[in-house]
Amino acid sequence: MRSLHAVLISLLLCLGACSSLPNRDxxxxxxxxxxxxxxxxxEVRFAVRIRVQNPNDYTLTYSGVALDLDINGQPFASGVTDVQGTIGRFSDTIVTVPVSVSAFSVIRQTYGISQMKTLNNMPYVLRGKLSGGVFNTMRFVDSGTLNLPGPTTGSR
Structure with missing residues (x-):
């Protein structure tokens, strides 16, 4: 019975410690x-440059970045880098991550694009994380649309 009380008290202390962690935007x-x-x-490779904004009141330290990029609802590219750095409080920085695109992803996207009448407003989702240790890893998602130039028609 005594060990059960000790376990319960330990759990309550752990929960109290978690609630004291700072709120992170x-x-x-x-x-x-x-x-x-x-x-x-x-394979096709690209260097994806992302602007990371830290809207928090503390400096964020990271020691690696991972990205996954989906286009038209399909996986397209992924990449990682072990770059290290800091982002000051209420500050931003540019991080470059090399990503790889497999030949199969290119074929799948080419087929999907060929079914479209226009290359405008292609939806994308970028998922990733900045690794900062056990409790400081920050995950993020960015989404939007890509506007790619399409074939021009020569009507005169």
């Missing part, structure tokens, strides 16, 4: 650029 992420990189074999 979610990070704000925007894709600011995509640059081509050298690929291997049948």
């Amino acid at each position: 979610p990070l704000k992420i925007n894709v600011v650029g995509v640059d081509p990189l050298q690929g291997e074999g049948m």
Whole structure:
């Protein structure tokens, strides 16, 4: 009985400690650029540049970034980097993450695009995380639409 009380008291203390963690607003992420990189074999590689905004009242330290990019509701690219850095309180920074696109993803997207009449307003979802240790990892999601140039018609 005594050990049961000790376990219950320990659980209550742990819950109290969790409630004292600071409130964290979610990070704000925007894709600011995509640059081509050298690929291997049948893969295509890009450097995705994201702006990470820290809307919190503390400095965020990270030691790695992971990204997954879906286009038209289909997985398209993923990447990781072990870059380390900090984002000051109420500050932002640009982080570059190399991502790989498999040949199968390119084929699937090409087929999906060929079924569309326009390349405007293609939906994307970018999911990722900034690794900051056990309790400081911050996950994020950014979504929107891509407007890609389509074929021009030569009506005169």
